[in-house]
Amino acid sequence: xxxxxxxxxxxxxxxxxxxxxxxxxxxxxxxxxxxxxxxxxxxxxxxxxxxxxxxxxxxxxxxxxxxxxxxxxxxxxxxxxxxxxxxxxxxxxxxxxxxxxxxxxxxxxxxxxxxxxxxxxxxxxxxxxxxxxxxxxxxxxxxxxxxxxxxxxxxxxxxxxxxxxxxxxxxxxxxxxxxxxxxxxxxxxxxxxxxxxxxxxxxxxxxxxxxxxxxxxxxxxxxxxxxxxxxxxxxxxxxxxxxxxxxxxxxxxxxxxxxxxxxxxxxxxxxxxxxxxxxxxxxxxxxxxxxxxxxxxxxxxxxxxxxxxxxxxxxxxxxxxxxxxxxxxxxxxxxxxxxxxxxxxxxxxxxxxxxxxxxxxxxxxxxxxxxxxxxxxxxxxxxxxxxxxxxxxxxxxxxxxxxxxxx
Amino acid sequence: xxxxxxxxxxxxxxxxxxxxxxxxxxxxxxxxxxxxxxxxxxxxxxxxxxxxxxxxxxxxxxxxxxxxxxxxxxxxxxxxxxxxxxxxxxxxxxxxxxxxxxxxxxxxxxxxxxxxxxxxxxxxxxxxxxxxxxxxxxxxxxxxxxxxxxxxxxxxxxxxxxxxxxxxxxxxxxxxxxxxxxxxxxxxxxxxxxxxxxxxxxxxxxxxxxxxxxxxxxxxxxxxxxxxxxxxxxxxxxxxxxxxxxxxxxxxxxxxxxxxxxxxxxxxxxxxxxxxxxxxxxxxxxxxxxxxxxxxxxxxxxxxxxxxxxxxxxxxxxxxxxxxxxxxxxxxxxxxxxxxxxxxxxxxxxxxxxxxxxxxxxxxxxxxxxxxxxxxxxxxxxxxxxxxxxxxxxxxxxxxxxxxxxx
Numbered sequence: 076x077x078x079x080x081x082x083x084x085x086x087x088x089x090x091x092x093x094x095x096x097x098x099x100x101x102x103x104x105x106x107x108x109x110x111x112x113x114x115x116x117x118x119x120x121x122x123x124x125x126x127x128x129x130x131x132x133x134x135x136x137x138x139x140x141x142x143x144x145x146x147x148x149x150x151x152x153x154x155x156x157x158x159x160x161x162x163x164x165x166x167x168x169x170x171x172x173x174x175x176x177x178x179x180x181x182x183x184x185x186x187x188x189x190x191x192x193x194x195x196x197x198x199x200x201x202x203x204x205x206x207x208x209x210x211x212x213x214x215x216x217x218x219x220x221x222x223x224x225x226x227x228x229x230x231x232x233x234x235x236x237x238x239x240x241x242x243x244x245x246x247x248x249x250x251x252x253x254x255x256x257x258x259x260x261x262x263x264x265x266x267x268x269x270x271x272x273x274x275x276x277x278x279x280x281x282x283x284x285x286x287x288x289x290x291x292x293x294x295x296x297x298x299x300x301x302x303x304x305x306x307x308x309x310x311x312x313x314x315x316x317x318x319x320x321x322x323x324x325x326x327x328x329x330x331x332x333x334x335x336x337x338x339x340x341x342x343x344x345x346x347x348x349x350x351x352x353x354x355x356x357x358x359x360x361x362x363x364x365x366x367x368x369x370x371x372x373x374x375x376x377x378x379x380x381x382x383x384x385x386x387x388x389x390x391x392x393x394x395x396x397x398x399x400x401x402x403x404x405x406x407x408x409x410x411x412x413x414x415x416x417x418x419x420x421x422x423x424x425x426x427x428x429x430x431x432x433x434x435x436x437x438x439x440x441x442x443x444x445x446x447x448x449x450x451x452x453x454x455x456x457x458x459x460x461x462x463x464x465x466x467x468x469x470x471x472x473x474x475x476x477x478x479x480x481x482x
Numbered sequence: 483x484x485x486x487x488x489x490x491x492x493x494x495x496x497x498x499x500x501x502x503x504x505x506x507x508x509x510x511x512x513x514x515x516x517x518x519x520x521x522x523x524x525x526x527x528x529x530x531x532x533x534x535x536x537x538x539x540x541x542x543x544x545x546x547x548x549x550x551x552x553x554x555x556x557x558x559x560x561x562x563x564x565x566x567x568x569x570x571x572x573x574x575x576x577x578x579x580x581x582x583x584x585x586x587x588x589x590x591x592x593x594x595x596x597x598x599x600x601x602x603x604x605x606x607x608x609x610x611x612x613x614x615x616x617x618x619x620x621x622x623x624x625x626x627x628x629x630x631x632x633x634x635x636x637x638x639x640x641x642x643x644x645x646x647x648x649x650x651x652x653x654x655x656x657x658x659x660x661x662x663x664x665x666x667x668x669x670x671x672x673x674x675x676x677x678x679x680x681x682x683x684x685x686x687x688x689x690x691x692x693x694x695x696x697x698x699x700x701x702x703x704x705x706x707x708x709x710x711x712x713x714x715x716x717x718x719x720x721x722x723x724x725x726x727x728x729x730x731x732x733x734x735x736x737x738x739x740x741x742x743x744x745x746x747x748x749x750x751x752x753x754x755x756x757x758x759x760x761x762x763x764x765x766x767x768x769x770x771x772x773x774x775x776x777x778x779x780x781x782x783x784x785x786x787x788x789x790x791x792x793x794x795x796x797x798x799x800x801x802x803x804x805x806x807x808x809x810x811x812x813x814x815x816x817x818x819x820x821x822x823x824x825x826x827x828x829x830x831x832x833x834x835x836x837x838x839x840x841x842x843x844x845x846x847x848x849x850x851x852x853x854x855x856x857x858x859x860x861x862x863x864x865x866x867x868x869x870x871x872x873x874x875x876x877x878x879x880x881x882x883x884x885x886x887x888x889x
Contacts, residue, residue, distance in 0.1 A: 094625050094767050105624040205768040207622035215614035217512040218501050218788030346753040360501050361612040361785040364775035378768040381625030396514060
């Protein structure tokens with residue numbers, strides 16, 4: 076019998092309780108012993124709820140109970156989760172979490188403490204919800220040098236972009252529907268500005284490089300500027316627009332970025348639609364692999380947390396090696412990244428030498444047209460460094476849209 | 483330093499040597515110690531090859547060398563691989579293998595011996611080539627009760643079916659090209675008759691149910707009867723035809739089958755084309771996940787074997803729990819499976835009461851037409867038990883084609 080505690084009885088925390096209750100037979104079998112939830116920590120009371128009798132408001136009760144070997148942290152946010160997690164690990168308890176903010180900010184340090192204390196800090200649920208990606212990176216893709224990891228890492232934005240693609244709707248309209256359906260928060264900033272995807276690609280890149288990638292160092296653009304007109308062009312190009320979190324090794328250096336991309340039919344993530352997430356990995360011997368599934372949601376996320384709990388039970392007093400050192404990973408600078416760009420700007424008419432200026436700036440670009448769209452020029456550049464592109468773009472006013480292109 | 487031996491210096495075995503050589507730095511880091519290949523076993527000599535000096539012809543040398551802790555078995559076939567593997571495990575050496583025939587036939591027994599001897603029998607490469615699927619099933623999807631696992635598990639047949647879909651070619655023509663390109667064996671029976679996919683779905687189903695699934699008990703159909711005409715209908719239906727290995731739980735009972743299916747645009751495996759493999763898993767809390775990648779090939783398969791070697795190094799003298807007992811899994815009988823069927827038969831003209839007979843046999847079917855195809859009737863039935871379908875089909879002569887439908 077292993078006793079555990081759940082911190083936070085919100086969406087994920089209550090999901091963890093539900094999953095352990097529902098699948099206890101198979102879970103206990105796979106863990107090799109019975110798992111019992113001894114405490115649930117929450118500031119609120121839940122009268123009449125099954126957890127009523129095991130609910131505590133004071134973390135110290137859990138911390139000081141030597142019977143509690145594993146803690147599922149489902150509070151979210153850096154504090155007090157950081158303080159609780161750190162003290163739990165120092166007290167010799169393993170911690171399993173869905174908290175991407177905390178993992179991105181303090182993962183390396185918490186892993187180091189876990190290693191010293193011969194316990195585990197596990198965070199499968201922090202990226203890709205129910206999709207197994209952290210453990211596969213850590214213990215399956217070990218024969219390879221990973222040269223790229225690119226993901227559709229945020230279900231809310233992917234839902235919005237998919238709806239825009241399929242229905243031709245405008246961003247604001249789809250966002251509103253997404254909010255009404257509960258797929259987007261009332262304050263959608265963390266999702267639509269790419270902050271959530273940024274933390275997730277930071278975690279994945281830390282694991283791939285084995286050293287700390289600070290999310291603040293990753294150039295991040297959201298999807299708020301993507302319009303229905305952009306999708307008309309995408310449709311013409313048989314492409315789609317997806318918010319990608321991407322880390323790619325070029326000449327020995329990793330470049331990371333979060334931004335909307337136009338991707339073509341051959342891109343491994345092209346079929347990842349709606350609230351689904353997909354994570355593509357390229358290894359130097361493995362070639363391409365892709366992991367797909369529900370990137371969010373109560374039960375899928377709880378499933379990932381519980382799989383970590385099972386792993387922690389199987390590794391009581393044994394640290395599972397995770398290579399993520401505190402030294403900083405040396406990422407290439409954003410300005411040096413090379414990308415192709417889709418650009419839309421006002422068509423100044425034949426009297427202007429606009430196309431000459433475009434040619435001078437970007438060389439032979441590919442002009443594209445979309446049915447029903449008038450009075451603008453749209454083109455795709457050849458691969459060009461971010462820095463150079465930005466410099467050249469300054470020559471043009473009335474630029475409507477800039478989207479990176481990967482096909 | 484951990485010393486290992488590689489059995490068989492064919493495609494996979496030489497790939498293992500190459501991967502360990504090429505990525506030794508990152509592999510040793512992830513394993514936590516240096517890995518050295520002490521022996522390669524093969525009946526042949528390889529003069530001038532880098533392994534020339536470590537080549538042995540007698541397995542006993544490896545078996546009796548206490549320095550060898552891990553063996554990579556890449557011989558294929560049941561014997562002598564079975565005898566070698568069993569004696570290695572009994573001698574306290576871990577074995578990592580790509581040998582699906584052996585795993586399907588004796589996996590449960592070999593796992594039992596490994597457990598007793600506190601070593602490991604690992605077989606990530608036996609299914610899905612480079613795709614991580616065995617380890618995720620074993621250690622990631624542990625919170626769920628898996629209710630379905632369906633895969634495109636054979637790259638050769640998927641390449642053939644993809645070419646037929648894209649080019650409208652006939653089976654025999656595409657097979658010949660595939661053989662010329664080395665994607666299909668000179669004797670393609672194991673692939674095109676579905677035998678390879680059958681062993682793989684047997685292994686996956688054993689892991690999902692935790693008990694032995696004999697591949698001989700799985701109803702298996704290949705793709706040799708699929709014609710270019712079938713693909714004309716598939717195109718009309720915006721569907722594709724894929725060889726699926728499938729295990730699905732219905733009313734508490736697992737049903738397994740290998741057969742070509744027509745699948746629609748919403749099927750998670752619809753985008754798995756060419757030599758790629760994809761494995762779809764449905765869990766009761768996780769919902770849908772899908773794993774995609776190269777299902778075969780020297781380096782991807784070797785990557786999976788080496789990831790097992792790394793895991794074996796990390797677990798010297800510690801058995802990694804794998805639930806696959808020797809007792810037989812009780813599968814539901816094939817006759818009781820329910821499927822929808824696409825049927826093509828000779829059109830006997832208006833003088834015949836054929837459509838009345840069809841209605842009497844299968845109820846209100848959906849008639850379909852394909853451009854340029856004449857003198858035949860094609861329809862899709864409602865879901866019907868295999869047994870009943872087969873019984874009713876006897877009423878019709880001149881049946882051209884029967885393909886199961888999943889949309």
